[in-house]
Amino acid sequence: MTTPPIIEFQPTEIDAIAATEGRVALLIGAEGKLDQAARRVNKLSRGALVRFVESEAFAKMKSGQAKTLAFPAGMAAEAIDVVRLERRPSQDDARKAGAALSKLRGDAALLLLAGSNSKVHEVALGLALRDYNFNAHKTAEASARGTITVMCSKPEETAAAAAPMAALAEGVFFTRDLTNEPANILTTEDFAARLAAMQEIGLDVEILEEDALEKLGMRLLLSVGHGSASPSKVVVMRWNGGEKDAAPLALVGKGVVFDTGGISLKPAGGMEDMTMDMGGAGVVSGVMRALALRKAPANVVGLVGLVENMPSDRATRPGDVVTSMKGDTVEIINTDAEGRLVLADVLWYAQQEYKPAAIVNLATLTGAMIIALGHENAGVFSNDDSFAADFLKSAAAEGEGAWQLPLSPAYDKLLDSRIADMKNIGGRPAGSITAGQFLQRFVQDGTPWIHLDIAGVASVKSETALAPKGATGWGVLALDRLVRDRFEG
Ligand code: BES
Ligand code: ZN
Ligand code: MN
Numbered sequence: 001m002t003t004p005p006i007i008e009f010q011p012t013e014i015d016a017i018a019a020t021e022g023r024v025a026l027l028i029g030a031e032g033k034l035d036q037a038a039r040r041v042n043k044l045s046r047g048a049l050v051r052f053v054e055s056e057a058f059a060k061m062k063s064g065q066a067k068t069l070a071f072p073a074g075m076a077a078e079a080i081d082v083v084r085l086e087r088r089p090s091q092d093d094a095r096k097a098g099a100a101l102s103k104l105r106g107d108a109a110l111l112l113l114a115g116s117n118s119k120v121h122e123v124a125l126g127l128a129l130r131d132y133n134f135n136a137h138k139t140a141e142a143s144a145r146g147t148i149t150v151m152c153s154k155p156e157e158t159a160a161a162a163a164p165m166a167a168l169a170e171g172v173f174f175t176r177d178l179t180n181e182p183a184n185i186l187t188t189e190d191f192a193a194r195l196a197a198m199q200e201i202g203l204d205v206e207i208l209e210e211d212a213l214e215k216l217g218m219r220l221l222l223s224v225g226h227g228s229a230s231p232s233k234v235v236v237m238r239w240n241g242g243e244k245d246a247a248p249l250a251l252v253g254k255g256v257v258f259d260t261g262g263i264s265l266k267p268a269g270g271m272e273d274m275t276m277d278m279g280g281a282g283v284v285s286g287v288m289r290a291l292a293l294r295k296a297p298a299n300v301v302g303l304v305g306l307v308e309n310m311p312s313d314r315a316t317r318p319g320d321v322v323t324s325m326k327g328d329t330v331e332i333i334n335t336d337a338e339g340r341l342v343l344a345d346v347l348w349y350a351q352q353e354y355k356p357a358a359i360v361n362l363a364t365l366t367g368a369m370i371i372a373l374g375h376e377n378a379g380v381f382s383n384d385d386s387f388a389a390d391f392l393k394s395a396a397a398e399g400e401g402a403w404q405l406p407l408s409p410a411y412d413k414l415l416d417s418r419i420a421d422m423k424n425i426g427g428r429p430a431g432s433i434t435a436g437q438f439l440q441r442f443v444q445d446g447t448p449w450i451h452l453d454i455a456g457v458a459s460v461k462s463e464t465a466l467a468p469k470g471a472t473g474w475g476v477l478a479l480d481r482l483v484r485d486r487f488e489g
Contacts, residue, residue, distance in 0.1 A: 022109030064096030094119035098126025109146025171290025172473035179471035183258035227315025228308035250356035254363035255281030262335030279458030280362035368431030377401035381436035
């Protein structure tokens, strides 16, 4: 498991700077004013800091950016990293500043002289989130990571503000690890075992095996997993930190550990990317982890459908008709539209079993989502505009791109089937919307519901502001904030 770096907060100790090894970093606002610690760095480095701050190079720096003065004279440190950041920066700039420092440090120890900056805890979150590397399958011995120490004017207050953020970083790292993990390692069995291990942090975890799913009538979900040697499972994680008996928020995730398309086989090129097709379940798991670690005063239940979509003589065929747990029949036109089948049954089960106050489901559901919004925004679909607006607000506040698309009866009609209650695909036009319409058929009227299609944002091929290339953990921060703003207290 990849764990976020531990960040220590201490009072500023000017006399410790000269002998500090590794890297020393400073936050300096646009006006270039130096605080006491910065003045000491300047003195030790024989004026190098003032020369830099008065230079064109500093004037051109954007807020949140960092530049390095390497091997300063008069100091044991290998580098001084100067970050341009106002004393009262935006949350976004503060996180970016932290991320910039993480990139520069590599494995080196870091001492950040943060002075009286008002968003030191946000700088720390950016540092932690960008300090991720998926090295689980690199045989070279991992080099020891240097410590991160932050010296600031209110270390105790800052540490208290940073504590829930450390929980968030753990949640994000958990999501990224799950999403990056290849399918021969992260089988449905292995996934369930990793979730069961979260009982240690106070989550109540229940694993529904195939016989139980069969009894419940989750035939749509089971029909997806039929072709695989790995057994299908539904895992339920419960966090009851809120009022006793208060209806929970339900989070539902698509956990297709690998998607070949099944009998409707995908082309070979890029098929390896489908190791991330459990990204929705990964986000649900990461949010549950963060909520438990920060002991959130809210009731949240996370449900993930874990299956593998493989072709075999036991696999579902195009043309098969399968009955859902709800009772509606589905004509499977394309076995590659499997995520909606998994979610339909888990959504229905979540409503029957937990009577949730609201539902958010997440899935790497459609390639069409990437065509529509690329890798910048997840698609948001909802039956409740005020709930959707709340989520969009949470996502914007956390810098996670999200954009709402419509649902309507005209799109729903595209799912009508000649021989069953519905087809599992609606054709090429509006492919992401018809997938959303399919899901909505399994959501009871009156239950506020949001579907997040994260196909474009769960894992990306170039680095983002707070993550290296690969799994991003998109959604963990936004959903944690949604819980804080709408489901706590
Ligand atoms: N898991 C895929 C969607 C996907 C594609 C996620 C690319 C991430 C990146 C999903 O199961 C799928 O195959 N959807 C089909 C649906 C089609 C058959 C209607 C698709 O998008 O092609
Ligand atoms: Zn899929
Ligand atoms: Mn598919």
